[in-house]
Amino acid sequence: MKILITGNLGYVGPWVMRRLRARCPEATLVGVDMGYFAHCLTDASVLPESRVDMQYFADVRRLPRRALEDVTAIVHLAAISNDPMGKAYEDATLDVNYRASVALAQQAKAAGVRSFVFASSCSVYGFAEGGARTESADVNPLTAYARSKVLTETALGELADERFRTTCLRFATACGMSDRLRLDLVLNDFVASAIATRRITVLSDGTPWRPLIDVQDMARAIEWAVYRELDAGGHHLIVNTGSNEWNYQVRELADAVAAAIPGTEVSINHDAPPDKRSYRVDFSLFRRLAPTHVPELTLVDTVRGLRAGLEAMKFDNPDFRESQFIRLKVLTGLRSRRLLNDALEWLPQGAELSQAIQVEAGRTGVA
Numbered sequence: 001m002k003i004l005i006t007g008n009l010g011y012v013g014p015w016v017m018r019r020l021r022a023r024c025p026e027a028t029l030v031g032v033d034m035g036y037f038a039h040c041l042t043d044a045s046v047l048p049e050s051r052v053d054m055q056y057f058a059d060v061r062r063l064p065r066r067a068l069e070d071v072t073a074i075v076h077l078a079a080i081s082n083d084p085m086g087k088a089y090e091d092a093t094l095d096v097n098y099r100a101s102v103a104l105a106q107q108a109k110a111a112g113v114r115s116f117v118f119a120s121s122c123s124v125y126g127f128a129e130g131g132a133r134t135e136s137a138d139v140n141p142l143t144a145y146a147r148s149k150v151l152t153e154t155a156l157g158e159l160a161d162e163r164f165r166t167t168c169l170r171f172a173t174a175c176g177m178s179d180r181l182r183l184d185l186v187l188n189d190f191v192a193s194a195i196a197t198r199r200i201t202v203l204s205d206g207t208p209w210r211p212l213i214d215v216q217d218m219a220r221a222i223e224w225a226v227y228r229e230l231d232a233g234g235h236h237l238i239v240n241t242g243s244n245e246w247n248y249q250v251r252e253l254a255d256a257v258a259a260a261i262p263g264t265e266v267s268i269n270h271d272a273p274p275d276k277r278s279y280r281v282d283f284s285l286f287r288r289l290a291p292t293h294v295p296e297l298t299l300v301d302t303v304r305g306l307r308a309g310l311e312a313m314k315f316d317n318p319d320f321r322e323s324q325f326i327r328l329k330v331l332t333g334l335r336s337r338r339l340l341n342d343a344l345e346w347l348p349q350g351a352e353l354s355q356a357i358q359v360e361a362g363r364t365g366v367a
């Protein structure tokens with residue numbers, strides 16, 4: 001078994017490598033990543049990539065053909081991975097998340113790859129009032145990021161057949177500790193804020209619904225998808241990935257963090273305009289298809305894990321929203337040092353020495 005994992009040098013990747021390595025110690029694991037955030041390690045005891053057999057520092061938009069030789073399964077995580085980055089770099093988002101994903105799947109199918117697992121997102125539901133959304137509900141992508149996921153899911157459906165199994169895992173918003181932590185995710189932001197300032201400021205009125213999943217449980221779901229049989233979902237499967245118990249309103253999340261970190265005050269912006277993103281999601285199909293791989297962690301476990309991880313890093317930065325734990329900040333920093341061009345491709349290192357250019361970055365946001 002040879003498994004190619006794209007985007008493995010990000011937040012989710014380190015857990016996926018760990019999980020797949022544990023499941024199948026003799027498998028050949030190959031990573032492919034541009035390395036935008038490779039330097040953003042958080043107190044890892046070993047380099048997470050020591051768990052792969054080979055690492056390509058490559059752009060999925062120009063993957064060397066040999067990377068697909070003898071590959072059995074692909075876990076496709078590489079993406080411009082949230083709404084604020086999608087807003088600041090819309091063309092690159094559609095290019096990487098949609099066009100390159102479909103091209104990769106086409107190449108993979110031609111090369112005889114059997115299973116293609118795509119990290120999609122529940123953000124495809126956008127603003128969805130009423131009950132929890134099932135996979136058959138209409139999607140309502142409100143951002144370039146969400147649109148890129150819907151377009152890719154549709155194109156994968158057209159490629160899937162008995163020889164090429166595609167699985168689109170529509171993940172809830174991730175949370176939890178990782179060797180490459182992100183603090184631009186709602187729960188992670190709240191825990192970091194509570195630790196650094198003993199205060200959580202909820203920018204909305206706290207009512208939007210936001211299903212969450214711990215990053216370790218994402219890796220368990222990916223493991224399931226890599227190995228799933230055809231009778232669990234057919235050639236092309238789109239499945240909401242998370243659990244019904246993890247549908248929370250944002251203020252509940254803030255209260256849970258405050259309860260876990262004594263002395264934390266929560267402030268809610270009661271005058272905020274309604275949040276554009278709010279949805280409840282029905283995860284029953286995932287439970288039915290993957291009963292052995294449903295999320296196991298509780299919200300309390302995740303908050304505890306984050307707290308322990310941040311304390312081990314001696315984290316105390318109240319300005320963390322300007323730091324390298326925020327994906328948009330890192331990309332914008334690389335752009336302004338002329339290490340990346342508009343298309344988010346690496347430029348020759350020498351460009352760093354030339355005069356910094358102005359980059360118009362979107363507001364740092366929280367997913």
Ligand SMILES: NC(=O)c1ccc[n+]([C@@H]2O[C@H](COP(=O)([O-])OP(=O)(O)OC[C@H]3O[C@@H](n4cnc5c(N)ncnc54)[C@H](O)[C@@H]3O)[C@@H](O)[C@H]2O)c1
Nearest residue numbers: 007009010011012033034036059060078079081119171174
């Ligand atoms: N974190 C979440 O809340 C969440 C929720 C739902 C879905 N997802 C999806 O899961 C996947 C992983 O998310 P993450 O949180 O680890 O994101 P991340 O930003 O931490 O990691 C993404 C990785 O992709 C790499 N990458 C980007 N463009 C590339 C390119 N052209 N070629 C090669 N590598 C490239 C980056 O260098 C990075 O290491 C993404 O597809 C994301 O959309 C994440």
